[in-house]
């Protein structure tokens with residue numbers, strides 16, 4: 059190519075760069091090997107030429123003067139900030155030697171492989187960990203509380219996850235004749251941050267609003283959606299579960315549910331033993347019966363009848379199951395026990411949440427709850443789109459059960475414009491989210507038996523193949539049941555971003571014998587490593603993406619210095635750790651992953667993206683009726699009963715409450731009235747910035763200009779009573795610590811809550827300890843504890859803490875940049 | 876006599892989400908240093924009766940906006956218009972855009988210095 063000649067490479071975004079969960083088609087303009095411009099690809103069905111601020115700032119990111127360009131070896135003490143550049147060969151040799159030594163002395167499980175959110179990293183960090191032999195792949199957030207818990211909870215009762223239908227499955231999108239625009243979308247704890255979490259391009263919802271969709275917004279803050287919503291439910295943070303129960307209450311009492319769906323597709327008719335509070339099984343009735351089969355009350359014969367969970371049919375012909383009622387059955391032992399249907403138990407449970415009580419819990423007026431519930435239930439189709447606040451509470455699973463029951467009961471599951479089952483395109487799994495296992499596996503069950511938390515928490519043995527983060531952190535200090543000696547940290551910054559109680563993470567890292575960080579820039583976390591490896595942006599790699607639909611390729615457009623893509627780094631080390639490592643090249647691995655799509659990786663690259671055809675399990679609609687969801691091709695769901703489980707047999711097995719309900723979170727005005735006297739404001743955190751992805755991008759000039767300081771939003775009345783003026787620096791404090799924010803006095807928050815932005819550190823400040831890029835100044839996670847995960851190991855309280863706010867004295871003020 | 880303007884930008888600010896893509900798109904297109912761009916996005920939180928409020932974002936073309944003459948002459952959309960995440964900006968002849976304005980409320984027509 060001639061000098062100055064421009065080539066335009068078509069590729070797909072994901073992770074390093076915009077930082078997001080990806081999916082946008084982009085055109086990268088390359089001149090002399092440098093990125094000179096990036097634009098949205100107008101032909102791409104995902105974004106139709108649109109692109110967010112973070113991706114449009116890629117030239118400043120890719121060619122940033124502070125990018126790590128060569129591997130670094132620590133030469134001073136940990137955290138002293140003294141580094142020596144080394145070659146990749148030296149780095150790989152050093153890591154191989156140190157990690158092999160740990161493996162020999164303490165076993166492979168003594169090394170934790172830690173990752174951050176939604177990156178193009180899941181399979182590749184697993185590939186490395188599993189080649190090394192460690193089952194301990196960790197998502198470094200307390201309670202694994204981002205997305206995986208929602209997926210696991212939905213999988214538990216529904217067998218498959220589902221998401222808002224914005225016609226993303228079809229090349230022609232909204233114009234596809236199969237599609238219907240939702241009449242109503244419930245936006246449950248989600249804002250338009252242009253960070254496109256959970257693999258939904260946020261602005262699709264705006265496309266739908268322009269096409270007539272009306273919004274119910276559930277949010278304590280006046281978000282963009284709230285201003286444009288037909289109904290706004292301004293709930294107290296953390297009470298989502300109660301609100302959903304209130305919705306169910308209205309919908310059931312007013313008969314607004316789809317009774318035919320409930321009868322046919324849920325386990326509503328299955329019987330529960332009232333004596334044991336357990337589902338009645340065939341094995342209870344006859345000694346030779348199967349414990350996997352359930353029982354209904356047959357109204358025709360006036361006797362119990364067995365639901366064969368393998369055949370997905372009754373064992374006798376002509377059974378008419380009763381949906382309601384109390385009955386008595388004779389057990390194999392001869393004893394007679396009272397039983398009731400799941401539906402009766404469910405209605406009773408929902409009956410415990412009359413609107414008045416829900417209003418008291420949530421602080422939402424009764425009238426608004428009733429009207430919103432009616433509007434949702436009466437709109438056909440209607441969808442619910444939820445955000446990460448749902449995960450960020452310890453009772454995440456019962457909350458999800460309640461919300462998921464809403465779309466099931468209203469017949470909005472897998473219908474056009476409803477909540478549509480989301481499968482990986484062509485069932486090719488490139489990102490090992492809950493419920494799936496990709497081509498990359500641990501070698502043996504034995505190796506997995508050491509996974510931290512798997513013995514304690516059911517979901518970790520059924521859906522989420524990760525170590526439980528809070529237990530990992532504790533185990534680093536206790537060394538029980540086995541010592542933790544090393545950590546591999548990739549796409550992850552626990553000291554500034556994903557870690558709660560970050561000082562504890564620093565202490566933990568210092569206890570370890572060997573720490574590797576892989577990143578694009580130095581971070582507060584990387585400062586505490588022994589070796590830092592320079593990784594690459596999405597523009598510098600070949601990759602693939604099948605996170606739902608379509609299947610897409612990421613096509614390498616350029617290289618930067620000696621930076622290597624995460625997948626290449628991990629591939630090289632995996633080969634060194636595992637003599638049986640079976641792939642010769644990354645493309646060979648990709649070929650195997652996308653084999654179900656019937657094409658090679660090269661062919662996919664030439665196409666850019668591919669949609670699975672009609673009739674494929676990864677293409678909607680009505681798949682449960684067509685038998686497309688289960689391996690046996692029987693109509694139904696991939697649950698133990700083959701039906702949506704309003705009463706979860708899996709939760710019952712785990713010894714947890716089987717039905718939806720509400721639990722008050724641990725640090726609220728209600729659960730902590732004493733603390734609330736001292737800390738009279740609800741502290742919520744994590745509202746998104748349009749220009750940052752979590753702890754990233756503070757070093758990108760175009761973006762920092764737009765959002766220069768760590769901000770806390772305070773209502774004008776609250777600010778006035780505290781004597782705080784707009785733009786003044788304040789301390790935000792609770793029993794765990796304090797940090798500094800710039801007050802943004804705004805009506806978007808209620809008087810009783812403040813909203814602090816998260817992920818703040820200052821790349822322009824000194825990196826060495828004690829500063830660690832000023833991370834202790836404004837990292838709000840210092841006010842949030844670890845180890846308050848839910849009963850199933852999932853969820854953590856991040857959106858509903860307590861605090862007080864007071865003005866910083868002038869000497870304490872920060873001029874940051 | 877200054878040149879008579881012919882083209883403008885129509886903004887449907889009901890749908891502008893304050894994503895700042897327009898501002899950064901312009902900075903990228905013209906390689907402006909941070910602090911300069913042809914577009915600035917403003918946030919307006921208006922108090923309403925009964926303790927209510929309304930949140931609006933509005934993109935404002937600054938003295939640096941040149942209406943992307945170099946792009947439009949090639950048949951491309953202005954950088955801000957193409958990338959607008961909410962697809963709420965339209966480039967065109969002033970009279971045509973003015974007619975569009977009559978179709979729905981919450982619109983503004985900018986005729987930048989260019």
Ligand code: SF4
Nearest residue numbers: 078080082110253254
């Ligand atoms: S954040 Fe959204 S708009 Fe930006 S690159 Fe990622 S997917 Fe595209």
Ligand code: SF4
Nearest residue numbers: 901913940941943955
């Ligand atoms: S029209 Fe062009 S010059 Fe004007 S603001 Fe938009 S991108 Fe900038």
Ligand code: SF4
Nearest residue numbers: 891892894895897959
């Ligand atoms: S790109 Fe569009 S939606 Fe985003 S701030 Fe600009 S005008 Fe508003």
